[in-house]
Amino acid sequence: MSPGTRRWRRVWIVVAAVLLPGVGLGFALSAPEPHAGAEQRPPVAAPALAGTTLSGERFDLADVRGQVVLVNVFASWCGPCRAELPLLVEAGRRWSPEGLRVVGLNLRDGTEAVRALLDEAGAGDLTVLPDRNGTRSIEWGVRGVPETFVVDRDGRIVAHQPGVVTQQWLQDRLVPLLGAT
Amino acid sequence: MLAAVVLLALSVAGLARSVAPGPTADPTQAVATGLRCPACQGESVADSSSPIAVSMRQVITDQLAEGRSPEEIRRWFVQRYGEEVLAQPPLRGASLLLWVVPAVVLLGVGTAALRTLRPRRRPVRWRRGAVDAAPTGGRGHRTWWLAAGGLVALVSAVAISAGQLARPLADAPAADPATVAVQLAHDLEGQQRYAAAAEMYREALRERPDDGVRLRLAFALLRAGDAAEAERTAREVLDRVPDSPDGLLVAGLAQRLTRPEEAPATLRRFLSVAPSHPAGPEVSRLLGS
Numbered sequence: 001m002s003p004g005t006r007r008w009r010r011v012w013i014v015v016a017a018v019l020l021p022g023v024g025l026g027f028a029l030s031a032p033e034p035h036a037g038a039e040q041r042p043p044v045a046a047p048a049l050a051g052t053t054l055s056g057e058r059f060d061l062a063d064v065r066g067q068v069v070l071v072n073v074f075a076s077w078c079g080p081c082r083a084e085l086p087l088l089v090e091a092g093r094r095w096s097p098e099g100l101r102v103v104g105l106n107l108r109d110g111t112e113a114v115r116a117l118l119d120e121a122g123a124g125d126l127t128v129l130p131d132r133n134g135t136r137s138i139e140w141g142v143r144g145v146p147e148t149f150v151v152d153r154d155g156r157i158v159a160h161q162p163g164v165v166t167q168q169w170l171q172d173r174l175v176p177l178l179g180a181t
Numbered sequence: 182m183l184a185a186v187v188l189l190a191l192s193v194a195g196l197a198r199s200v201a202p203g204p205t206a207d208p209t210q211a212v213a214t215g216l217r218c219p220a221c222q223g224e225s226v227a228d229s230s231s232p233i234a235v236s237m238r239q240v241i242t243d244q245l246a247e248g249r250s251p252e253e254i255r256r257w258f259v260q261r262y263g264e265e266v267l268a269q270p271p272l273r274g275a276s277l278l279l280w281v282v283p284a285v286v287l288l289g290v291g292t293a294a295l296r297t298l299r300p301r302r303r304p305v306r307w308r309r310g311a312v313d314a315a316p317t318g319g320r321g322h323r324t325w326w327l328a329a330g331g332l333v334a335l336v337s338a339v340a341i342s343a344g345q346l347a348r349p350l351a352d353a354p355a356a357d358p359a360t361v362a363v364q365l366a367h368d369l370e371g372q373q374r375y376a377a378a379a380e381m382y383r384e385a386l387r388e389r390p391d392d393g394v395r396l397r398l399a400f401a402l403l404r405a406g407d408a409a410e411a412e413r414t415a416r417e418v419l420d421r422v423p424d425s426p427d428g429l430l431v432a433g434l435a436q437r438l439t440r441p442e443e444a445p446a447t448l449r450r451f452l453s454v455a456p457s458h459p460a461g462p463e464v465s466r467l468l469g470s
Contacts, residue, residue: 007324014328017286075232108232134236135243141261143219144233
């Protein structure tokens, strides 16, 4: 082997010693981060939720301790929220005798726009808390609309769905909680 | 050659420092820049116009007004959104490899270089061929020196630039308290919370007396419905600068509520000293009616 070949081999060894860990590092860093799904999170105490509803009544989550509360964050400007609303209204009617309370947290919306939506969905009697500047939703860790939280009878968030809920999702989460008494 | 490599590494570090966002005077913006918008792809809370990001900025403004430190606010968001909400999460797991791997590589290359460069004890007999062999050994050494120098420069550049990129976040909250208070007051005015805004302007004046801020305080007081205090504040400015247009304007508007008989004279004086003031037409209309 000529001295020139040996020299180049050394250079390549050095280059490989730098590049290989670099490539390995790139792979390690680009691996998807484990995103803690809300469903797997341990139950946590629900943040406070109190204020005057759209119909002018006082609502406080602490006052409905003992009931199962479905908190749905929605807005009239969000298409999927509009599509989801009838399902939530139906869930409220179906399970309210068993102790379910459905509460809408209305994110950055206009009063008239949300009233029109509720009328359209036949949800005039739904408890709706306006969140005009969005700070209540941020307190709940909301990432987008719609987003739904299930609060158990002890005031703990036991299920959470970012995005639209389905009939099956509601059935699976609510029935065990409502049948527990 | 080695000097050129080091120069290149330093210029990379310099470039990284120059493209890093500088400290901003707006404290809400400074905290928001350090948070990732959870509803967007790759945008900070400061940059995004999504409703969630706008709401998060509102929370930051509210918490700053309540006296919370930027670090406390960041912790508040981490509790709700996890560490992925931070634009620069703390070094942990894979991120630590960024520091450990170059260090291990440096150590390995250094050891190899030492072994290669150690002078050999074998006696060299003087012969014609030895003269030809010498330059080859010199080039081998140079290769090692260049490779090691380049590696050191690369690692230094990464370390320096990483430090520089992280710095603006830490420095940002150190804006002077008067500027912070004025900015907060301005935000509160935007939310029509004039009494709270007036309180923040007073806070700013305690830190740094300034007639500009005093006039903004007078306007906030007027909007909050405290005409008497608004006029008194405007008078403090007019005592020093008798022809201050904003001082005359706020004093005149306040007098319409407290001493209506004196208001027209003050407002006319305002119109004479600042005929092209944006509020001029409205004041003329008030005087005419």
